[in-house]
Amino acid sequence: SGSILGQRQVETKETLDKVTTSNKIIFATGGTGGIYYPLGGAIAKVINDADLGFEIEVKSTGGSVENARLVSSNKATLAIMQNDQAYYAMHGMVAFENRALKNIRAIASLYPETIQIITNKNSGITSVVDLKGKKIAVGAKGSGTVENTKQILEVYGISMNDIKPIYSSFSEATVLLKHNQIDAAFLTAGAPTSAVTELSESIPIKIIPIEIAKANELTARYPYYEQDVIKAGAYSGVLDDVPTVAVMAILVTNKEADNTMIYKITKTIFDNENRIKKLHEKGAYIKKESALSGISIKLHLGAAAYYNKIGIL
Missing domain, CATH: 3.40.190.10 (Periplasmic binding protein-like II)
Structure with a gap:
C-alpha cells in the first residue's frame, strides 16, 4: 500500500525511513496456552487494522526473560513481559545478573499478574x-x-x-x-x-x-x-x-525504536480499548487511567509523548 505510505511520509518524513525499509514488526509474546500470546494477537489486530504503514507479526516465545533478550537485541520490536523481570533486566539482577539489558523501554501497563x-x-x-x-x-x-x-x-x-x-x-x-x-x-x-x-x-x-x-x-x-x-x-x-x-504485564520496546511509530502504536491501543476488551478478557484492564500503573523502567519517548499529550504524564 505505497499510496498510504506516501501520504504518511509527508507528515513524518525521515522518522518513517526505518519503518519503510521493513514493514514487518515482530511482537514477542509467550506460550500459546498462556495469556501473552492471545492478548498480543488482540493488540496486534487493532494496530494492523489501523493501517499505520507497518504490520505486526505475533511470535510465540518462552515469555518474559526470552522477550527481554529479543527486544534488547532488536530481534523483536514489541514484547509483553512482567514488570519485575523488566526491572531485573534493567538493573542486571536475577536472570540478568552480569548482563543488564539497559535499552528496554516501557510503552504501557497491560494487566495485573496476581x-x-x-x-x-x-x-x-x-x-x-x-x-x-x-x-x-x-x-x-x-x-x-x-x-x-x-x-x-x-x-x-x-x-x-x-x-x-x-x-x-x-x-x-x-x-x-x-x-x-x-x-x-x-x-x-x-x-x-x-x-x-x-x-x-x-x-x-x-x-x-x-x-x-x-x-x-x-x-x-x-x-x-x-x-x-x-x-x-x-x-x-x-x-x-x-x-x-x-x-504487572507490560508492553515494552527497544529505546531505539522510532518515536513516531511507538507514539502511533500507543495511541492506537488506547483509542481501541473497547475493541481489545472484546477480543480478549484481559483487554478489560487496558485503559488510559492505568497505563502507567507499575511501570518499573523508563518509558519510551514515543509513549511518553502520547501520555503528555493526553495529560497523564
Whole structure:
C-alpha cells in the first residue's frame, strides 16, 4: 500500500525511513496456552487494522526473560513481559545478573499478574507466617514467581531456608496440592488461573492473604508491586475478597525504536480499548487511567509523548 505510505511520509518524513525499509514488526509474546500470546494477537489486530504503514507479526516465545533478550537485541520490536523481570533486566539482577539489558523501554501497563498463595482449606494455614517449615511450591526454577515468593516471605521475616521449597510449574504445583504432597503453592498469573480453577473443583482451596500493611511494605521496597484483590467467587469456595499484590504485564520496546511509530502504536491501543476488551478478557484492564500503573523502567519517548499529550504524564 505505497499510496498510504506516501501520504504518511509527508507528515513524518525521515522518522518513517526505518519503518519503510521493513514493514514487518515482530511482537514477542509467550506460550500459546498462556495469556501473552492471545492478548498480543488482540493488540496486534487493532494496530494492523489501523493501517499505520507497518504490520505486526505475533511470535510465540518462552515469555518474559526470552522477550527481554529479543527486544534488547532488536530481534523483536514489541514484547509483553512482567514488570519485575523488566526491572531485573534493567538493573542486571536475577536472570540478568552480569548482563543488564539497559535499552528496554516501557510503552504501557497491560494487566495485573496476581500473586496467588494457594493451600488446602483444611491445611490449618491461615497466614504467610504459617508457611515456616512447610513444603511449598515456589514456581519453576529461574521464574519470576520464585523471586516473588522470596520477596513476600522476606517481609514476613521468613527466608527460603525456613521453608522446604519445591520448584515446579503451576500445573505441577496444583497436582502436588491435590495429592497433599505439598502444603501450599505460590503462583504469579492473571486471576482466575485455569490450573487453580481446576484444582478448586477437586479439593476445597483457600487463598492466603497478603495483609495490606505487608503489601504496603512490599510496594515501598520494590517498585514493581501493586496492591491487588482476588475477588470473592474467583474460584469455587473462595467466598470473600482476598487482599494480595500483583506484578504487572507490560508492553515494552527497544529505546531505539522510532518515536513516531511507538507514539502511533500507543495511541492506537488506547483509542481501541473497547475493541481489545472484546477480543480478549484481559483487554478489560487496558485503559488510559492505568497505563502507567507499575511501570518499573523508563518509558519510551514515543509513549511518553502520547501520555503528555493526553495529560497523564
